[in-house]
Amino acid sequence: MAIASDPSADPVPEYAAWRKGVAGVLAKARRVEVSELPAEPERLLDVTTYDGLTVAPLYTRRDELPEQPLPGGFPFVRGGDGTRDVRRGWHVAQRFGGPDAAAVNRELLVALDNGVTAVWLGAGERGVPVADLPAALRGMLFDLAPLSLDAGGDAAAVAARIFALLDEYRAAEPADVRIALGATPLTSRFNDTSHTDLDTAVELARQAIARPETIRAITVCGVALHNAGASDAQELGAAIAAGLDYLRALTDAGIDIADALGQLVFRFAATDDQFGTIAKFRAGRRLWARVAEELGAPDFGNAPQHAVTSAAMTTRRDPWVNLLRTTLAAFGAGVGGADLVTVQPFDAALPAGELGVSQAFSQRMARNTQLLLLEESHLGHVQDPGAGSWYVESVTDALAERAWAFLQELEAAGGYTAALTSGLLADRIAAVRTQRESDVAHRKTAVTGVSEFPDLAEKPLSEAARVPSPVARYSAAFEALRDRSDVYLAAHDHRPQALLVPLGTVAEHNVRVTWTGNLLASGGIETINPGPLTGETIAEAAGAAGATLAVLCGSDARYGTDAAAAVEQLRAAGVRTVLLAGPEKAVADLTGAQRPDGFLTARIDAVAALSGLLEKLGA
Structure with missing residues (x-):
């Protein structure tokens, strides 16, 4: 391997020394000679995203890109508003809705008094009845707080009622009133939710243009694509393609x-991929600006962006961890330049009251997540703080290219609507969803509190909370295993159990005991650890536990001397399934009754393996 290079020809002279250090660490970890590594050993640390983007372990001046124009100017990568009030930052948006208009109004006004600066309202078939909208919005100052609507198939009726309200509202500057009517005919077709038709959306746009307020009729909802499993580039590319179909109409x-x-x-x-989120919103503006440029109207290529924290990343198990996930998501969206940010409550994936906390508490925590970022961390005081970061700029550039390529694929197929009708769009997204599910199942992608560090002692979920979700949540497969464990617990007063059989000293078995306990717990299987066992005590421990499943835990060397006898002892004690935590090669010479029934390693499909174990245990 040729690590040495001419420092004088490198824009980062220190890079060669860093590369040499990386080579030394990798060689030691892989137990090889430095000369056996590639010429650029740091490439072994690269990470590839679902869009095929390569994330390098280090970014330097080697990766520097030309500086983008200031915020507010084409191509709007650094932000759409060059004069945004730095004391406010982005808009803190909260969703409201429900059939009781008076209750919605009370909740809305309290939220506006406590930090919310934009309202997202479910109306018509998705919330407040059309006739009750004036009561729900009583006291709201439309020229201070933007209003976004979600009315599904009732979009036209809701818009007419809002227009009537605006006719009575006397704003000093009507253009300061910002309303998004929320018609989503194309993206709602993707997840088969009720929506108004495209002709109605076009007519709403015509009415909106004629009014003095700043009203946008159509919302291109990439969230629907994301919740089905789309990658970032797919979400962006398909959303831009849908936007093009809207423009054509x-x-x-x-x-x-x-x-x-x-x-x-x-x-x-x-x-919660904060840098990916930063890049997504910056790239989204660049892509739409490019569309406007191609259509001859580059100065009009700045469309508002509404960020919503991902429902797919949230978990039903250990849901308090969602507070951390949504904080990272809000940080990424805010730094990325989103105009409005909605943080979903940490328990949004659960039925109301499942955790014994009020909806008001959950919403307050969601609201305060943003307020801490804005008012204590002052993130809104700087426009595009990620600008100039070699990493952020590189990822933004690469993501925009991949999203544009996906847009071109959809356009070649006839556009968004044609790709949706033919199934091409769904197929492309399904492929990414399948890959992500495989990565989670093999624990290449960790879901904290679910696939890693699960808490089996947490209160079992109610039957209502175990209903499958239409959202492709990353944790769904592991949580389905936990659901089976909960059902077993209700029937037997204890969870499915496995006996751990530690062999040798603590130093020999501790790592695999800990790893195995974590793995089995992620599938809802409780482990019994009697401490270090020997030939004389293995059968006794198995009998005392009444175990039908046992896992040997020790070093490879210890397996070579003790595994055969341990397996025989366990089988004699009535244990039907004996597994070994470690590779099959550790006991390659064992056969027949001395050979374990299976092997638990970091490379297994954990979901499939745990599902099979639950079945053996009667769950």
């Missing part, structure tokens, strides 16, 4: 391209 109806561009809002999911 609007201009075909005789609407000027500049006015048409002014009728769209984009809504994207924010995840």
Whole structure:
């Protein structure tokens, strides 16, 4: 391996020394000579995303890209508003809705008094009845707090009622009133939720253009794609493709391209991959600006972005960890330049009251997550704080390219609507979803509190909480195993159990005992650890535990001397399934009754393996 290079020719002279250090560590970890490593050993540390993007372990001046224009200017990568009030930052948006307009109004006004600066309202079939909208919005100052609506198939009726309210509202500057009517005919078709038709959305846009307020009729909801399993580039590319179909419909109806561009809002999911989220929102603006440029209206290529924390990343088990996930997501969306950010309550994946806390508490925690970022960390005081970061700029650039390539694939298939109808879009997203599910199942991707560090002592979920979700939640497969364990617990007063059989000294078995306990707990299997066992005590421990499943835990060397006898002792004690924590090669010479029934390693499909063990244990 040729690590040495000419420092004078390198923009980062220190890079060669760093590379040499990396080579030394990797060689030691892999138990090879440095000369056996590739010429660029740091490439072994690269990570590949679901979009095929390579994330390097270190970014330096080698990765520097030309500086983007200031916020508020084409291509709007650094933000759409160059004069945003730095004392406010982004808008803190909260969703409201329900059939009781008076209760919604009380909740809404309390939230506005306590930090919320934008309202997302479910109306019509998705919340407040159309006739009760004036009561629900009583006291709201429309020129201070933007309003986003979600009315499904009732979008036209809700819009008419909102227009009537605005006719009575006397704003000093009508243009300061910002309303998103929330028509989503194309993206709602993807997840088969009720929606208004495209012709109605076009007519709403025509009405919105004629009004003095700043009203956008159509929301391009990438969240629907994300919740089905889409990667970041797929979410962006498909959303931009849907936006193009909307523009075609609007201009075909005789609407000027500049006015048409002014009728769209984009809504994207924010995840706990903070840098990926930062890049997503920056790349999203760049992509839409490129579309506007191609259509001859580059100055109108700045569409507002509404960030919503991902439902797919949230868990039903150990849901308090969702507070950390949503904090990272809000951070990424805010730093990435989203105009509005909605943090979903940490218990949103559970039925109301499941955890014994009020909805008001959950919403307050969600609201305060953003307020801490804005008012204590002052993240809103700087526009595009990620600008100039070699990593952020590189990922933004690469993600935009991949999303544009996906957009071109959809356009080649006839556009978003055609790709949706043919099944192409669903197939592409399903492929990523399958890969992610495999990564989670093999524990390449960890879900804290579920696939890693699970808490079996937490209160079992109610039957209502175990209903499958239409969202492709990352934790779903492991949580389904835990559901089976809960059912078993209710029937037997204890969870499915496995006996751990530690062999040798603590130093020999402790790592695998800990790892095995964590693995089995992620599937809802409780472990019994009697401490170090020998040939004389193994059968006794198995009999005392009444175990039908046991796992040997020790070093490979210890397996070579003790595994055969231990397996025989366990089988004699009535244990039907004996596993070994470690590779099969550790006991390659064992056969027949001395050979374990299976092997637990870091490379197994943990979901499939745990499901099989639960079945053996009667769950």
